[in-house]
Amino acid sequence: MKKVVIENAVVIKRDRLNGDCRSLTIGNFPKSRLLKPGQFVHIRIPGPDVYFRRAFSVYDINPRAKSLQVIFKIVGRGTALLAELRKGDRLNVMGPLGKGFDFPFLRDKVILIAGGIGMPPIYFLAKKLIESKYDRRKILFFYGGKTKKELVNMAHIRKLGIKLYPTTDNGSYGFRGFVTKAVREFLNTETGQFRIYACGPQAMLRAVEEIARKYSIPGQISVEAPMPCGMGICQGCVLPLVSGGYTRVCRDGPVYQFGEVLL
Amino acid sequence: MKKVVIENAVVIKRDRLNGDCRSLTIGNFPKSRLLKPGQFVHIRIPGPDVYFRRAFSVYDINPRAKSLQVIFKIVGRGTALLAELRKGDRLNVMGPLGKGFDFPFLRDKVILIAGGIGMPPIYFLAKKLIESKYDRRKILFFYGGKTKKELVNMAHIRKLGIKLYPTTDNGSYGFRGFVTKAVREFLNTETGQFRIYACGPQAMLRAVEEIARKYSIPGQISVEAPMPCGMGICQGCVLPLVSGGYTRVCRDGPVYQFGEVLL
Amino acid sequence: MKPDLSVVIGGIKFKNPIWTASGTCGYGEELAEVFDLSRLGGMVTKSITSNPREGHPPPRTTETVSGMLNAIGLANVGVDRFIKEKLKFLERFNTRVIVNVAGAKLQEYVEVCAQLADCPRADMVELNFSCPNVEAGMAIATNASLAEKTVSEVKKVFPRPVIAKLSPNVTDITQIAKACEAGGAEALSLINTLIGMAVDIETFRPRLTNNTGGLSGPAIKPVALAMVHKVYKAVKIPIIGLGGIRNYLDVIEFLLCGARAVQIGTALFVEPETPIKIIRDLEKYLSRKKIENIQELVGQLRIY
Amino acid sequence: MKPDLSVVIGGIKFKNPIWTASGTCGYGEELAEVFDLSRLGGMVTKSITSNPREGHPPPRTTETVSGMLNAIGLANVGVDRFIKEKLKFLERFNTRVIVNVAGAKLQEYVEVCAQLADCPRADMVELNFSCPNVEAGMAIATNASLAEKTVSEVKKVFPRPVIAKLSPNVTDITQIAKACEAGGAEALSLINTLIGMAVDIETFRPRLTNNTGGLSGPAIKPVALAMVHKVYKAVKIPIIGLGGIRNYLDVIEFLLCGARAVQIGTALFVEPETPIKIIRDLEKYLSRKKIENIQELVGQLRIY
């Protein structure tokens, strides 16, 4: 039986990234090595008026240090409180949760598409692909934000040594326009066997699936939903399936094949 | 119309005293000069599961630094959270609240009786008496605790240059026995015009009133009650009056004349 | 242009929809030390009865998770002293005064309201049909015909608008609401507290000498919203919503669900300046959203 | 000596009084990844109905202050698949399985329970009389004679103990409780969720597609305690208490108020290991207090 770990972890590092984004490195999580790209941890944020845990994709792990890293954006009460934590503060972390990404075939050209704060799981996937000896040159990372400020940890991503295509809606950095427009233009000139992985706002994911349909490219998306339990019990995080009925994002997802969920 | 101040104050110093006692110096409270001995502040403690404010007697003030000091004992959720605050943390403070002690006649010998965590308002009274040119030699400070560990800030009190009579129930420090026993023995040998001020557990206050009756000494006690509002609105903090009916401890007290409230 | 926060209830204009709730602002004396009561749309005074009441022995209140239990027991100065001292004090403020009235039986409501009829400072009365903390308290709250009768009898003696304050501790609050409307109430306020209990596990005793008490505070807001919306769909008279309000976001939720005004209760104990903050924040919100009059929000919930 | 945590309800022995609540532990599969279900006194499975139900469209849940609203809409696999897959899965655990049953009308309860009659793994059934999230849901919850009838009809087809689970959304819960007792219920569990609502002030929409939902979590504990105590005084059959329990202190409050066992609900979402912690802490508490059997606490509240 799969085992979910619940640990009283500890903040070992926190960083202010661009804009409203923050990075937290969380230690004392002995099973961090089990965390796979696309999986998430469910974090109990100490403070008033935050009752449920909050879900965050794994951005990176350091199995030897028994730590994991998440990157998050301040959007409400919970994330605001999370941003106030300091080194040494305790916080309860549950994971690994959810299904991660399926790895591509070695021959595939891998198109990674990250929109805004959808970047963390995509970065983690890229990193793990490289560690698993995928060809760096076949990994293309499209990373879009509204403005340059929304693109965080660019230096970090660059270190992966893969092709990075930053885009901003206003052209303040990189390609001007939606990240999906950049992908489309890229696909118009390139050929090969592709596989796409995407995480970002719903509108972006819809556009990605459209592209995938048009170019007949297989792939996966990672979606979001508010998650009371995060383990598949409450049925609160459901999304409708194309085939009818509902799927529990926390357990059956958050990663789905193209065309599986009704976006 | 009297004005109650509500300020987003800030922790400027915190100290671990003996045992479960802590000291907090709170800055950014411009009206700290208004705080009188026996009055209290009502503090909103940030954290989960603490809904009401918590009342703390003023231990000291520094009007120039716009700060005040409280000393508290960890007894439950609120005080546990308060103990975790660090320098720079914000906390909302309301005050001055309640009636303070009436000052004695200059000729009176002043007997101050503090039991356990009832010490703070008694210390503040002693300090203010001295500042108001009362004769140091006429101020007697009886300070009792279960053990030596319960007697905090002794050095601080000693600096006042008044007669200090520490007592411990087990004799681990100073006089052995209840603080009221020490007072009784003192009164058996001394003569003069006395006035008593006391703060401490209810059983101690009862014993103090008994002594006062026996020796016909006037004086005041400071009492406690859970305080939802702290301003006299909710009628939740009432104690029965000897003369019938109830009194709101937060507004009509917390300082009462001997024989006023039914202990 | 400054948005218009004013609302009209029972033909009376309120400068804004923010009132303070009965039992949580006393008779105004203490709160006046924190802010100028003239800023409030209205103030509902502590329940008064024919004779003074001392209330229940302590402990009368206890903290709960995101809320409190109270069993004050309608401690109040009685209608005579209320009129002489308390209403007098409130004359200096430019806010609406709604006098909350409680009674052991129908006749007491009528008597007290008759005395208030001659006091123009009592802009309205609010009949507390729902105090869970006194023996007879729940009778009218759960009995539609008795509620209707009480309202109509009070209407005969009190010439200005009458509000009925409803209890949430019923199977169908719309029944009582409709009865009060039929009795002639100009408005309804809801909700009063939920019946609750807390136990001291060291002494094996209830934490209140009354054994049970009324639950208030943020914990009950979802219940209050559901009831306000349910009653809004069932009656035509205006609703004053309350239960757990702490900030302007909460207020907007109540307005959307159908409340034309709201009352701030327990929040006053924790943050006495809450109403002032809310009024300021509402103004900002309306300006930002380009809403000219706050009444435009009332009942605008788009249900599924 | 280790204190005895076991309790007997409806003639069935439970190794401890800590159960998990319906709808908050699914059919056990997910929770089994966190701790060994055999540690539990009992487990109440998610409400099942005759046919599978997909439940309401999302959003189905929302966070509230110290609580949550849910309107899952009784999503479940239906009794057939439940028996084949889910009960089967639960065979490997040494805990009592209480199967919660819901129905649109009386006949559905009887049909489902009849099917369960032949499944010895279903130690008991718990009749969900109170789901506020489906059309017909509240009918039995608020109708004493219908509740009595339903229990007695189920008793005819189900040979093991029957629990009736009551709604708090009624004027007098003791009426329904007594009716269920008269109908032959071996025990009562209370409370189910309070009806509540939350509004998104950006979209002017309810936060749940079902508009209203059931409020659970620490916020409602005082209401649950008051109702447990009230019912305890009114009936003779054992009570299983629930509503907002997070720790052993909460459990002791419920036991003192008259509950013989308790269920842990929403707390499982926040801290899935809650039941295990509670069992450990209860053992320590009883040892410290030199209480040999936990049953000694039941109903020991010393009211004023």
Ligand SMILES: Cc1cc2nc3c(=O)[nH]c(=O)nc-3n(C[C@H](O)[C@H](O)[C@H](O)COP(=O)(O)OP(=O)(O)OC[C@H]3O[C@@H](n4cnc5c(N)ncnc54)[C@H](O)[C@@H]3O)c2cc1C
């Ligand atoms: C699988 C998964 C992975 C995620 N990974 C990341 C990540 O790596 N970085 C990051 O910044 N964010 C991530 N999120 C989103 C993150 O969980 C939300 O931003 C966060 O819960 C908001 O909490 P809050 O209290 O600040 O906001 P509030 O809006 O105050 O939250 C109120 C309620 O809404 C829920 N909620 C609101 N929006 C969302 C949402 N989009 N997703 C889930 N719950 C929501 C919260 O759980 C809470 O119950 C992820 C979400 C999921 C489901």
Ligand SMILES: Cc1cc2nc3c(=O)[nH]c(=O)nc-3n(C[C@H](O)[C@H](O)[C@H](O)COP(=O)(O)OP(=O)(O)OC[C@H]3O[C@@H](n4cnc5c(N)ncnc54)[C@H](O)[C@@H]3O)c2cc1C
């Ligand atoms: C006028 C006044 C002055 C005080 N001065 C001091 C002081 O200088 N130093 C100090 O250490 N303590 C002082 N206290 C007591 C202090 O307020 C309590 O210890 C504190 O409220 C306990 O909070 P808690 O959350 O830690 O405990 P919990 O027991 O968890 O609190 C639970 C509830 O009980 C109430 N409560 C419980 N015991 C008391 C009590 N004895 N008095 C008031 N409320 C109580 C709390 O307000 C809260 O609502 C004073 C109390 C009053 C009324």
Ligand SMILES: Cc1cc2nc3c(=O)[nH]c(=O)nc-3n(C[C@H](O)[C@H](O)[C@H](O)COP(=O)(O)O)c2cc1C
């Ligand atoms: C301490 C206290 C005393 C109260 N006294 C009264 C009262 O005398 N009359 C009345 O109608 N309501 C009384 N109430 C109920 C409040 O007016 C209000 O209906 C309830 O507290 C819910 O609102 P809230 O959650 O904002 O506090 C009292 C509430 C509290 C907390």
Ligand SMILES: Cc1cc2nc3c(=O)[nH]c(=O)nc-3n(C[C@H](O)[C@H](O)[C@H](O)COP(=O)(O)O)c2cc1C
């Ligand atoms: C998400 C969710 C789903 C629930 N589903 C059911 C259900 O199917 N049947 C039922 O009888 N109760 C159901 N309940 C109610 C709980 O069993 C319980 O009565 C209620 O939540 C109060 O307990 P708590 O505060 O400990 O959660 C559900 C509660 C929640 C939060």
Ligand code: FES
């Ligand atoms: S969050 Fe509970 S089932 Fe997904």
Ligand code: FES
């Ligand atoms: S604490 Fe509210 S009246 Fe004293």
